[in-house]
Amino acid sequence: MNKLLLLLLFLGPLNKVNLFAQSKKTLQWISLFNGKDLTGWKQLNGKAKYEVKNGEIVGTTVPGEPNSFLATEKEYGDFVFEVDFKMNSTMNSGIQFRSEIKDADDTCHVTDKKVPERVHGYQVEIDPSERDWSGGIYDEARRGWLYSLENNPGAKPAFKKEGWNRYRVECIGNSIRTWVNGVACAHLIDAMTPRGFIALQVHAIGDPSEAGKEIHWKNIRIQTVGLQPAPADNIFVINTIPNNLSPEEKRAGMRLLWDGKTTQGWRGAYKNNFPDQVWYISNGTLNVKGTTGAESANGGDIVTTEEFGAFDLQFEFKLTDTANSGVKYFVTEKEQNSGSAIGLEYQVLDDDKHPDAKLGSIGNRTMASLYDLIPSLKITAGRREKLPVGEWNRGRIVVFPDNKIEHWINGWKVVEYQRGTPYFYALVARSKYAQWPEFGMAKKGHILLQEHGTQVSFRSIKIREL
Numbered sequence: 001m002n003k004l005l006l007l008l009l010f011l012g013p014l015n016k017v018n019l020f021a022q023s024k025k026t027l028q029w030i031s032l033f034n035g036k037d038l039t040g041w042k043q044l045n046g047k048a049k050y051e052v053k054n055g056e057i058v059g060t061t062v063p064g065e066p067n068s069f070l071a072t073e074k075e076y077g078d079f080v081f082e083v084d085f086k087m088n089s090t091m092n093s094g095i096q097f098r099s100e101i102k103d104a105d106d107t108c109h110v111t112d113k114k115v116p117e118r119v120h121g122y123q124v125e126i127d128p129s130e131r132d133w134s135g136g137i138y139d140e141a142r143r144g145w146l147y148s149l150e151n152n153p154g155a156k157p158a159f160k161k162e163g164w165n166r167y168r169v170e171c172i173g174n175s176i177r178t179w180v181n182g183v184a185c186a187h188l189i190d191a192m193t194p195r196g197f198i199a200l201q202v203h204a205i206g207d208p209s210e211a212g213k214e215i216h217w218k219n220i221r222i223q224t225v226g227l228q229p230a231p232a233d234n235i236f237v238i239n240t241i242p243n244n245l246s247p248e249e250k251r252a253g254m255r256l257l258w259d260g261k262t263t264q265g266w267r268g269a270y271k272n273n274f275p276d277q278v279w280y281i282s283n284g285t286l287n288v289k290g291t292t293g294a295e296s297a298n299g300g301d302i303v304t305t306e307e308f309g310a311f312d313l314q315f316e317f318k319l320t321d322t323a324n325s326g327v328k329y330f331v332t333e334k335e336q337n338s339g340s341a342i343g344l345e346y347q348v349l350d351d352d353k354h355p356d357a358k359l360g361s362i363g364n365r366t367m368a369s370l371y372d373l374i375p376s377l378k379i380t381a382g383r384r385e386k387l388p389v390g391e392w393n394r395g396r397i398v399v400f401p402d403n404k405i406e407h408w409i410n411g412w413k414v415v416e417y418q419r420g421t422p423y424f425y426a427l428v429a430r431s432k433y434a435q436w437p438e439f440g441m442a443k444k445g446h447i448l449l450q451e452h453g454t455q456v457s458f459r460s461i462k463i464r465e466l
Helices: 002-026 153-158 247-251 422-429
Strands: 041-045 049-053 056-060 068-072 079-087 093-107 114-126 137-140 144-147 165-172 175-180 183-189 197-202 214-223 266-268 279-282 285-288 302-304 311-319 324-331 344-349 392-399 404-409 412-418 446-449 456-465
Touching (some): 041 114, 056 197, 114 165, 412 422
Antiparallel strands (some): 079 165, 079 214, 093 114, 137 144, 266 302, 302 446, 311 392, 392 404, 404 412
């Protein structure tokens, strides 16, 4: 008996060691670059120069060419990818992943050169400019910025403008995460492209004097089996999947404010029940029909049954032609007014066609503005903060415990103010809200979706109390 027991005790640890060795073996890195030539890679789009020097891939800018990409011949779905690189500090570049090449017949915005086929897909940004968005996630030739580092400003200093940087990208299922030099930069939940190639970008240049600038890559490696997500890093998560909460969002205290299916948690403003006309639910969207264009003249606004103080509210909305609506907060219904209930308002508007965009003062009735009080920031040319009519925009309102408030649209912060300050009271005094005592100053209030007689759709309405 003792001999048998000793044998079992001896074999037990041996088996554990063997299992551990097997686990470690499945997690070994696979090199994507042999250090000698470009075997396993192919060039797409532009004709920037790619060559191998001193065990490194070197990309060099060439004038008159669109964005160039050196892409893996293989495609990858779930993986962990790492690469080291250094570059000229005045360049812009990026690393594509889960990407594809598609017929596009586009024109490069830098060179004005036709590109019959174009790389589409996720890109982890390399950006040594003053905005410091290295490690953010850009959607090349599709949706633009998905996760800028304005959503995680603490990660901006991670990138080194001189010398070598290490990037890490983790794609597991719909979860996409990035790190720069060990610092967590972006966390995106997105399902558009589950698989594709990886590619090293040499960005197009508009000025011939920028020709000859180099970016160097080395230690390019990937894991594809036995993957486990890295530990939670507690950075802001952007989730583009409709009416979905990721495990990371749930851990942070985020919950759906609309369940995507029913009217639970909502009622008509100044009413006990949900409106029986104008508002309807279809295919995971909450919609208000277009009617006369008048404010709250048909089904009326809807409000949450709960009230909120400090919170992070996120929502998606889609406009129709000439649409007008809004998302209000700190709505108390104490005013008992006719028309739309009173509250601070995130404007939702077709700026190009609705006449309200030209009213008010200095644009303070345009998209994402604090309606009739503060105009939203308009992003510089070539960067869209609002998407065209018919596409889904991501809105966000953050109310901090100290009464600082932010409006965001599609990852851009476009309004920032603090209620209760002399500046805030001065703005109210010269607005249409001057007649309402203590306007916008309630400790808590309902959140409201406005019916303004035009067709607007909402989805992915979620909230985290702060």
